[in-house]
Amino acid sequence: MKICIVGASGKLGRYMVQHALDRGYGVVGVCRERSVSKLDAFKGRITIVPGATNVRGVIQQAVAGCDGVLTVLVPWGTDHYAAGTAQAVLDYAKPGTRLIFSCGWHITRDGKDVYPSSLKREEKIMRWITRIVPFADMDDQVEACRRVFASNTRWTVVRGSDLEEGESQGLPVWSRHVGDPILASNITRRVDYALFMVEALQNDALIHEAPAIVGCRTPSALAFAAAQK
Numbered sequence: 001m002k003i004c005i006v007g008a009s010g011k012l013g014r015y016m017v018q019h020a021l022d023r024g025y026g027v028v029g030v031c032r033e034r035s036v037s038k039l040d041a042f043k044g045r046i047t048i049v050p051g052a053t054n055v056r057g058v059i060q061q062a063v064a065g066c067d068g069v070l071t072v073l074v075p076w077g078t079d080h081y082a083a084g085t086a087q088a089v090l091d092y093a094k095p096g097t098r099l100i101f102s103c104g105w106h107i108t109r110d111g112k113d114v115y116p117s118s119l120k121r122e123e124k125i126m127r128w129i130t131r132i133v134p135f136a137d138m139d140d141q142v143e144a145c146r147r148v149f150a151s152n153t154r155w156t157v158v159r160g161s162d163l164e165e166g167e168s169q170g171l172p173v174w175s176r177h178v179g180d181p182i183l184a185s186n187i188t189r190r191v192d193y194a195l196f197m198v199e200a201l202q203n204d205a206l207i208h209e210a211p212a213i214v215g216c217r218t219p220s221a222l223a224f225a226a227a228q229k
């Protein structure tokens with residue numbers, strides 16, 4: 001299995017690289033030129049294609065011959081970085097490639113998510129700040145996911161809760177809609193978010209799903225499991 005990790009140098013990206021290597025996958029990582037050194041720990045074990053992830057030629061080169069592509073979608077910048085990245089992956093991954101994208105709970109697929117007021121407040125503040133200091137474009141990440149949802153590729157969009165560092169607790173649990181009781185704790189270890197992304201490559205039940213995830217040892221996940229017994 002050969003996979004490409006788009007956004008490999010970030011925190012999530014590096015965890016995904018490690019999980020992929022642990023499984024014996026061949027890994028091609030894409031990251032901005034200035035971030036290549038963040039991948040020094042993997043020197044000689046992965047191939048790096050340096051460049052902005054929304055540059056089509058960069059993605060075309062990186063995904064060639066890959067069976068799966070893991071893409072970190074971020075709202076940074078104001079030049080449609082997320083939408084450009086998603087579009088390039090959708091256009092250049094060979095037909096049948098498993099495509100996994102990351103984003104946050106704020107992305108909705110069918111409008112049926114019920115958001116906690118804290119999350120709505122956070123999004124409002126972020127939108128207000130980025131109107132004044134335009135360092136990110138929240139709507140661009142929304143547009144990126146809209147394009148993925150509309151595509152006829154074998155996609156999964158993994159929607160992350162709030163994240164924390166710490167040792168792995170195991171594969172996160174998921175649900176289709178934010179607001180479902182199992183997700184109430186709203187916290188996932190970043191290393192486990194990465195695990196979910198990598199495991200999704202082999203889980204066809206997640207094709208055309210937008211799972212919202214939460215840590216498997218969080219109170220809400222444990223309460224849900226107990227109620228099933």
Ligand SMILES: NC(=O)c1ccc[n+]([C@@H]2O[C@H](COP(=O)([O-])OP(=O)(O)OC[C@H]3O[C@@H](n4cnc5c(N)ncnc54)[C@H](OP(=O)(O)O)[C@@H]3O)[C@@H](O)[C@H]2O)c1
Binds near residue numbers: 006032081162163
């Ligand atoms: N942070 C959270 O609490 C949270 C919550 C829910 C979901 N998520 C989702 O999780 C994913 C990764 O989040 P993370 O917090 O773990 O961050 P991360 O892994 O550090 O990823 C950040 C990514 O953004 C890139 N980046 C940073 N600044 C950039 C810029 N100005 N232009 C272009 N790219 C830039 C980084 O590349 P470089 O290495 O080149 O800087 C890296 O690939 C995202 O899809 C995010 O929506 C995060």
